[in-house]
Amino acid sequence: MTLFIDRDYAAATYDFTIPARKPWSGQLRKGQVLRIVDLEGQQAVDTLLYNLSNTTERYSAQDTLTAQGAAYIEAGTALMSNEGNVMATVIADTCGRHDTSAGACSCESNTVRFGHHTRYMHACRENFLLEVSKYGMTKRDIVGNINFFMNVPIMPDGEVTIDDGISAPLGYVDLRADMDLLVVISNCPQVNNPCNGFNPTPVRVLVWDSAV
Ligand SMILES: [Zn+2]
Numbered sequence: 435m436t437l438f439i440d441r442d443y444a445a446a447t448y449d450f451t452i453p454a455r456k457p458w459s460g461q462l463r464k465g466q467v468l469r470i471v472d473l474e475g476q477q478a479v480d481t482l483l484y485n486l487s488n489t490t491e492r493y494s495a496q497d498t499l500t501a502q503g504a505a506y507i508e509a510g511t512a513l514m515s516n517e518g519n520v521m522a523t524v525i526a527d528t529c530g531r532h533d534t535s536a537g538a539c540s541c542e543s544n545t546v547r548f549g550h551h552t553r554y555m556h557a558c559r560e561n562f563l564l565e566v567s568k569y570g571m572t573k574r575d576i577v578g579n580i581n582f583f584m585n586v587p588i589m590p591d592g593e594v595t596i597d598d599g600i601s602a603p604l605g606y607v608d609l610r611a612d613m614d615l616l617v618v619i620s621n622c623p624q625v626n627n628p629c630n631g632f633n634p635t636p637v638r639v640l641v642w643d644s645a646v
Contacts, residue, residue, distance in 0.1 A: 437509035439526040439608060441469065441642060448641035454634040455623035457561035459568065460641070461486055462611040467525070467645050470582055470619075471606045471638040476599030476631035478584040478622040480538045480558045482566075482577065483513060483521045486614040489571060491515045495534040495578035505588050507532040507580060513609070516577075521615060525645060526608035529601040533586035535594060538562060538579050539624045548626040561620035569616065581622075582607050584629045598628045610645045 443449070447466075451473070452458040462468055470479055485491035497514035499505065507513070509527040512520045524532075537543075538558035545553050562576045583601040588594050609617075623634050 435509050436528055436530045437526050438528055441640075443640060446640040446642055449638070451636050451638045452619060452621045454636050455556060455561075455621060457565040457618070457620050458639065459565045459616060459618045460639065462522075462609075462615040462617055462641065464611050464614050465644060466611050467642045468609045468611070468617060469526075469606050469640045469642075470609075471604060471640070472529075472583050472601045473604065473638055474635040475601050475603040475605060476583070476628075477601070477635045477637055478599070478624065478629040479582040479637055480562070480620040480622050481580045481582055482562065482618040483515075484569075484616040484618070485515065485521070486616050489569060489575065489616065491517050491519070492575070492577055493521060493580065495580070498534060505535065507534055507582075512612075513580070520612045522609040522611050524607060525610045526606065528605040529583055529607065531585050531600055532607065533581040533584045534578065535588065536581060536584065536586045536596060538576075538581075538620060539622065544626060552626060555625070556623045558620035558622050558624070561623070562618060565618045565620070581629070584622075596627045596629050599631055
């Protein structure tokens with residue numbers, strides 16, 4: 435399901451463009467809205483959520499899929515924590531297809547999927563590690579993430595593939611914070627599979643103080 439909401443970009447209280455391949459993090463107060471804009475289309479945006487006041491409570495892909503009874507994230511999806519609380523709700527979405535099963539790319543998984551010659555390549559796990567270390571967290575705090583705009587068809591037999599992205603340029607997803615949040619993003623640097631159209635591009639993040 436897609437759901438469009440017109441917002442005044444000039445009225446945003448925060449506006450930043452995350453360069454291609456780079457990490458980002460920011461705080462979101464309860465009731466605020468974060469919009470992630472896929473500026474050029476077909477860009478996977480790997481995202482983690484933490485309870486701002488207690489980061490041991492964090493996004494849970496398993497709880498989110500179980501609560502929703504669906505394999506994908508879309509407009510209306512409640513993003514659940516490992517403690518069963520709603521962290522944020524997807525209130526707008528122009529793409530209709532976001533993955534939370536395939537995880538983040540890593541140097542190790544790159545060597546398995548694409549060969550040892552890719553070992554040196556920058557990956558989302560390095561981005562996540564750099565960013566969470568600013569908040570005193572380490573490898574063990576990186577859990578299964580959301581891949582906004584990433585197209586991961588799941589076949590009837592359970593096979594998972596990463597397919598060509600279907601998000602159009604300037605497509606967006608809006609998250610309404612349902613608790614105070616730390617949001618951590620890796621603007622995926624992957625070039626070996628089509629999740630970024632083999633060409634990582636910038637994304638824009640904006641925050642508004644209210645959902646309407
Ligand atoms: Zn990645």
